[in-house]
Amino acid sequence: MNCPFCSIPEPVLQNELAYGFYDIYPVNKGHMLFIPKRHVDQYFDLTSEERQALDELIFKGKALIDEKFNPDGYNIGINIGEAAGQTIFHVHVHLIPRYKGDMEEPRGGVRGVIPDKRMY
Ligand code: 5GP
Ligand code: ZN
Numbered sequence: 001m002n003c004p005f006c007s008i009p010e011p012v013l014q015n016e017l018a019y020g021f022y023d024i025y026p027v028n029k030g031h032m033l034f035i036p037k038r039h040v041d042q043y044f045d046l047t048s049e050e051r052q053a054l055d056e057l058i059f060k061g062k063a064l065i066d067e068k069f070n071p072d073g074y075n076i077g078i079n080i081g082e083a084a085g086q087t088i089f090h091v092h093v094h095l096i097p098r099y100k101g102d103m104e105e106p107r108g109g110v111r112g113v114i115p116d117k118r119m120y
Contacts, residue, residue, distance in 0.1 A: 034093040035090055
């Protein structure tokens with residue numbers, strides 16, 4: 001299987017079931033990804049233990065990003081399926097730090113998955 005996330009060279013964080021590492025093409029400084037160690041395509045196929053491990057690591061990632069980059073906010077997102085924009089089919093949770101002024105009008109945040117619908 002040719003999965004880029006089955007061989008992450010240097011995870012920044014890990015626990016028994018999950019890894020955390022920096023996104024190679026970050027949306028913003030400090031953008032991290034969290035994956036289960038087991039190769040699973042989609043979030044809805046994870047076990048509850050894997051979801052818990054991911055959640056625990058996301059909180060550790062948040063603390064790390066706060067300390068290193070001091071952002072003003074965060075977006076958490078998971079693309080599930082090609083129609084939703086998933087490009088790597090090994091579940092990953094995006095933790096994207098946000099900085100005041102990183103875009104002109106941030107209102108709507110993750111609603112921006114469909115750009116025309118971001119603001120309501
Ligand atoms: P998706 O669109 O599937 O939700 O997100 C895939 C993410 O993986 C993208 O944000 C992309 O920048 C990141 N990415 C792609 N290839 C690699 C890689 O080899 N290493 C790391 N660290 N991130 C990657
Ligand atoms: Zn994989």
